[in-house]
Amino acid sequence: MKVGILGATGAVGQKFIRLLQDHPWFSISALGASERSSGKKYSEAANWIEDITLPSKVAAMTVRNCDPAEFSDVDFVFSGLDSSVAGEIEGAFARAGIPVISNAKNYRMDDTVPLLVPEINPEQIELIKKQEFTKDGSGWIVTNPNCVAVPLSMALKPLHDAFGVDTVILTTMQAISGAGYPGVASLDILGNVVPFISGEEPKIGPETRKLLSAEFDLQATATRVPTLNGHMLSATIKFKKKPADLEEVRDAYSNWHNPISALNLPFSPSEVYKIHEKDTYPQPRLHADQEGGMQLHIGRLRMAEVFDISLMAMAHNTIRGAAGGAILNAELLHKKGYLG
The missing domain is CATH 3.30.360.10 (Dihydrodipicolinate Reductase; domain 2)
Known part of the structure; x- marks a missing residue:
């Protein structure tokens, strides 16, 4: 599946990039960040802080605006956006029919949005059916919890x-x-x-x-x-x-x-x-x-x-409590037929 990463230049976005290398189901196809970074090669836009070498494929990718119109080629997105902007942007992606698996706090306590730890409450993915971002149910949001x-x-x-x-x-x-x-x-x-x-x-x-x-x-x-x-x-x-x-x-x-x-x-x-x-x-x-x-x-x-x-x-905290937890959420959703 083709995935996009929103907030790709930040710490959580970088962790998504690291963890998704060689993933058997998901391939990074698009990177999104602020207007300050958009249009640049990822290697120029990001201050890479992970303790592995920046993957060459990702380094050469051009960073896009976090606009759903620029992510029409992905199956879903992971969001590592800061909560100050995540609410509006994630909602826009969901309304555009692009599923969002978010690390941000903005939608966690929404009664129709799963707050998910797959080993603890996998049944909560059923809440997706109550969301009304799109008439056909193609766009939705799932969140992973706070790192504590x-x-x-x-x-x-x-x-x-x-x-x-x-x-x-x-x-x-x-x-x-x-x-x-x-x-x-x-x-x-x-x-x-x-x-x-x-x-x-x-x-x-x-x-x-x-x-x-x-x-x-x-x-x-x-x-x-x-x-x-x-x-x-x-x-x-x-x-x-x-x-x-x-x-x-x-x-x-x-x-x-x-x-x-x-x-x-x-x-x-x-x-x-x-x-x-x-x-x-x-x-x-x-x-x-x-x-x-x-x-x-x-x-x-x-x-x-x-x-x-x-x-x-x-x-x-940044793997189980953030990016790794979100990836496990995506795997569960894929296996249960919500993705792909």
């Missing part, structure tokens, strides 16, 4: 199914790559922790509740730490049905069934959950890239003195 809501919902899903989540107290330790490029000033983050990320905390609760189709209380504190990739979450959880012991909690993970395991999606990890026994694991530097950056790591799983259990969870 992704690992949090994954960590909670087996536990919620087994015990019912009642309350979560959450502290995040978020890598600097989550701030995009140029991101956080070096004098603010080197040897430091910043105890607030603007606009982050209000997204976590609503998005996680939509992903799990559940109501529960969540208090989140979002911090920025000097790691490169991998968001770490510290969660203390109260359940509606208290687990008898830690073995019952572990059983909830080991007995969980992956609803997309039989689909053989290229970006689906062979092992969704990695439960670490060592007290000092997981660690972003050691584990964020495992299973192609698509695995969720859980450690420090223990009964809690306050509430019921505590755990640490970690996932690669």
Whole structure:
């Protein structure tokens, strides 16, 4: 399938380009960015920050305006656009009959737009049928969640199914790559922790509740730490049905069934959950890239003195929490007949 990338010169757009190299189903056919970049060769327009060589085919491509009229040759688009412009542009593409798989926040909480993590809520793709961007249903939008809501919902899903989540107290330790490029000033983050990320905390609760189709209380504190990739979450959880012991909690993970395991999606990890026994694991530097950056790591799983259990969870924020998650969404949609 021929795909376009909107916001192709930005950090998320570059991650899409990197991850789509040699994809068995999807081929990059068009790149879109701001008017400042349009008309230039991609190699001239982008400040390439990925740690692989810029693919020569992409380097030679001419950047287009993010106008659906210039993307008539693609089957669908991935959007890595900034939220300040994503709403208008993504809506225009959908109305033009071009499906959009978005990393932006603008449509996430729309009642007709899937907020999707394929292992957690694949049934939510049915919401596409309620969208009215085009009369024939050819244009639609699917979103992937905030880079914290992704690992949090994954960590909670087996536990919620087994015990019912009642309350979560959450502290995040978020890598600097989550701030995009140029991101956080070096004098603010080197040897430091910043105890607030603007606009982050209000997204976590609503998005996680939509992903799990559940109501529960969540208090989140979002911090920025000097790691490169991998968001770490510290969660203390109260359940509606208290687990008898830690073995019952572990059983909830080991007995969980992956609803997309039989689909053989290229970006689906062979092992969704990695439960670490060592007290000092997981660690972003050691584990964020495992299973192609698509695995969720859980450690420090223990009964809690306050509430019921505590755990640490970690996932690669720009892969599982952004571009890689969007690609997995596209794979699910393709397999289910919504693309192609």
